[in-house]
Amino acid sequence: MADPKIADTKPAVLEMAAGTYWYCTCGGSTNQPFCNGAHKGSEFKPEKVDVTEDGKMAFCQCKRSGSQPLCDGSHRNL
Numbered sequence: 001m002a003d004p005k006i007a008d009t010k011p012a013v014l015e016m017a018a019g020t021y022w023y024c025t026c027g028g029s030t031n032q033p034f035c036n037g038a039h040k041g042s043e044f045k046p047e048k049v050d051v052t053e054d055g056k057m058a059f060c061q062c063k064r065s066g067s068q069p070l071c072d073g074s075h076r077n078l
């Protein structure tokens with residue numbers, strides 16, 4: 001599988017409301033960290049994220065985290 005694009009080299013720290021979201025795994029969305037359909041025609045698919053309670057979340061935008069969709073600090077090694 002090809003490497004995803006690096007959308008940004010820092011996480012997106014967002015106040016999330018409980019609900020279902022679609023995380024961009026390809027790095028091509030202009031609505032990071034969420035899918036906007038830009039992956040179409042590629043081997044990537046968005047990842048469903050079920051947020052069970054309101055709160056702050058740090059989403060990976062470098063797409064290199066081992067804990068996607070969440071940041072694990074991997075952007076520091078880019």
Ligand code: FES
Pocket residue numbers: 023024025026027028029034035036037038039040044045046047
């Ligand atoms: S736009 Fe990146 S996974 Fe959909």
